[in-house]
Amino acid sequence: MSTLESIVIIGAGHTGGRAAEALRGAGFAGRVVLVGEESHLPYERPPLSKELLAGTMELEKVTLNPESYYDENNIQLLLGISAQEIELGLGRVRLSDDTDVAFDKLMIATGGRVRRLACPGADLHGVYYIRDINDTLLLRPELRDGVRVAVIGGGFIGLEVAATARRRGCHVTVIELADQVLARVADPAVGALVADIHHAEGVHIVTGASVERIEGDAEVAEVICTDGETLEVDVVVVGIGILPNQEIAAEAGIACGPKGTQGGIKVDEFGHTSAANVYAAGDVAFHYNPILKRHLRLESWGNAQNSAIAVARNMVLDPVAYAEVPWFWSDQFDLNLQVAGAPETWDRLVVRGDPAAKKGIVFYMTGDRVVGATAFNQGREMRFLKKLVETGAPVDDSALADEGKRLRDIAG
Amino acid sequence: MAAHLVAKTSEIAEDEAKKVIIGDQHVAVFNLGGEFYATDDICTHAYASLSEGYIEDGCVECPLHAGRFDIKTGKAQGVPVTEDIKTFPVRVDGDNVYVEI
Ligand SMILES: Cc1cc2nc3c(=O)[nH]c(=O)nc-3n(C[C@H](O)[C@H](O)[C@H](O)COP(=O)(O)OP(=O)(O)OC[C@H]3O[C@@H](n4cnc5c(N)ncnc54)[C@H](O)[C@@H]3O)c2cc1C
Numbered sequence: 001m002s003t004l005e006s007i008v009i010i011g012a013g014h015t016g017g018r019a020a021e022a023l024r025g026a027g028f029a030g031r032v033v034l035v036g037e038e039s040h041l042p043y044e045r046p047p048l049s050k051e052l053l054a055g056t057m058e059l060e061k062v063t064l065n066p067e068s069y070y071d072e073n074n075i076q077l078l079l080g081i082s083a084q085e086i087e088l089g090l091g092r093v094r095l096s097d098d099t100d101v102a103f104d105k106l107m108i109a110t111g112g113r114v115r116r117l118a119c120p121g122a123d124l125h126g127v128y129y130i131r132d133i134n135d136t137l138l139l140r141p142e143l144r145d146g147v148r149v150a151v152i153g154g155g156f157i158g159l160e161v162a163a164t165a166r167r168r169g170c171h172v173t174v175i176e177l178a179d180q181v182l183a184r185v186a187d188p189a190v191g192a193l194v195a196d197i198h199h200a201e202g203v204h205i206v207t208g209a210s211v212e213r214i215e216g217d218a219e220v221a222e223v224i225c226t227d228g229e230t231l232e233v234d235v236v237v238v239g240i241g242i243l244p245n246q247e248i249a250a251e252a253g254i255a256c257g258p259k260g261t262q263g264g265i266k267v268d269e270f271g272h273t274s275a276a277n278v279y280a281a282g283d284v285a286f287h288y289n290p291i292l293k294r295h296l297r298l299e300s301w302g303n304a305q306n307s308a309i310a311v312a313r314n315m316v317l318d319p320v321a322y323a324e325v326p327w328f329w330s331d332q333f334d335l336n337l338q339v340a341g342a343p344e345t346w347d348r349l350v351v352r353g354d355p356a357a358k359k360g361i362v363f364y365m366t367g368d369r370v371v372g373a374t375a376f377n378q379g380r381e382m383r384f385l386k387k388l389v390e391t392g393a394p395v396d397d398s399a400l401a402d403e404g405k406r407l408r409d410i411a412g
Numbered sequence: 413m414a415a416h417l418v419a420k421t422s423e424i425a426e427d428e429a430k431k432v433i434i435g436d437q438h439v440a441v442f443n444l445g446g447e448f449y450a451t452d453d454i455c456t457h458a459y460a461s462l463s464e465g466y467i468e469d470g471c472v473e474c475p476l477h478a479g480r481f482d483i484k485t486g487k488a489q490g491v492p493v494t495e496d497i498k499t500f501p502v503r504v505d506g507d508n509v510y511v512e513i
Contacts, residue, residue: 021491065494380464382475382478
């Protein structure tokens with residue numbers, strides 16, 4: 001190891017927290033400073049739309065490590081403070097409390113912020129978003145028995161909120177702009193399977209429509225959809241995606257991907273940005289994946305954890321490429337959905353088991369290769385699904401569809 | 413502590429597990445190379461059933477978030493799991509598997 005003195009991490013979310021831990025795990029003995037805008041210790045976000053929103057999980061359970069961990073490992077936490085500017089030439093970061101902190105190496109783990117609804121009435125009281133703990137704690141008491149909830153956006157977050165609200169006795173309508181839920185991330189047939197699970201639980205789903213305006217005196221009262229439908233509501237929850245917090249890098253002249261949801265800070269397979277000694281990981285990183293042979297940005301717990309660990313190690317040890325098959329999960333009602341891969345195109349699907357009955361797998365195929373898979377309550381098979389995507393080994397549709405043939409054997 | 417009959421040895425194949433509920437305690441009973449072990453069935457990280465996990469090299473991998481535990485000792489094997497899982501003594505008598513709780 002070099003004589004490195006100081007590593008600063010901007011963003012004390014899941015990625016920042018795991019990165020600090022991994023630096024110590026790799027034996028780095030210099031200074032580690034973790035700067036976070038939120039006042040909370042680094043935590044995991046998945047429960048925010050699930051158990052924490054449902055009220056079935058304790059708040060402490062979402063934190064990665066207790067406060068004592070940071071003391072014991074000499075990790076300096078600057079919480080409630082945001083980084084304002086990266087001064088590359090001077091090797092320091094200017095902070096919101098008018099101080100600055102010097103770095104020899106820097107990790108940017110600033111994640112993303114929610115896209116806001118722009119229609120008239122979007123700022124009325126009763127319109128909620130979910131990205132951080134405070135959002136969840138604000139929304140939770142509103143989700144009471146009989147409350148009418150409109151969820152804008154039928155992506156994973158929207159559907160999870162819909163499921164949690166439904167379980168709390170709310171009347172829930174999901175409004176999705178595309179023709180099917182999960183349109184951005186799944187085949188319409190997979191979206192339809194998930195939509196049917198929601199229908200069976202009593203969730204109302206409106207597709208092919210967006211919100212034209214929200215009406216009400218101070219409080220939300222009605223959502224008027226572009227297809228003319230009017231919903232009487234008590235609560236609106238918006239889940240229409242996130243924008244990567246890349247500005248701080250872009251302003252320092254660090255290369256970023258295209259603007260908007262697809263953007264992010266551009267890094268190579270080692271997590272290195274275009275600037276010397278500056279790295280990025282997690283939701284904000286538009287990273288090169290050697291397995292998929294392209295750059296992509298992922299918004300997933302697995303990527304937050306594993307890219308943080310890989311990139312942190314690369315900052316202090318001999319670099320090893322971060323090369324994993326993308327992995328995501330979602331819990332809705334009694335369905336645990338897990339996704340391997342991030343295919344952009346495919347030519348057909350192969351079904352194994354009975355996903356409609358919440359036990360099965362849908363494979364995304366290109367030629368004789370599996371390019372992605374969605375598992376319905378089949379977590380145990382994930383390692384084989386990832387392996388199939390990773391190796392790209394030729395497989396027979398009939399073997400994949402045959403539950404008598406173990407995936408472990410097919411994946412080899 | 414009382415011994416509870418939880419399975420026949422033939423019921424749980426090698427590197428497989430069975431879930432049983434004793435009182436309010438969810439227990440995963442594992443067969444590792446013909447030896448039987450029992451742990452809490454619920455992962456310490458999130459609500460998931462370890463008996464539905466993948467078993468390899470004496471460890472069980474949680475089906476939800478891939479946290480791994482050593483089945484014999486209950487030791488958490490690293491992120492995301494930090495808290496060990498409880499283990500319970502197991503006794504095999506003929507072809508009966510008992511867990512002591
Ligand atoms: C409600 C919800 C549910 C989810 N469920 C799942 C799921 O079931 N499965 C799954 O795989 N993934 C899920 N995810 C995604 C997963 O949580 C994210 O991918 C992960 O949180 C990304 O971690 P991150 O640290 O890169 O970014 P973030 O979690 O966004 O953390 C970034 C942190 O940086 C801080 N920050 C930003 N700018 C600055 C600055 N200039 N200075 C200082 N601090 C700054 C932010 O305040 C934030 O705390 C979910 C996300 C949400 C919001």
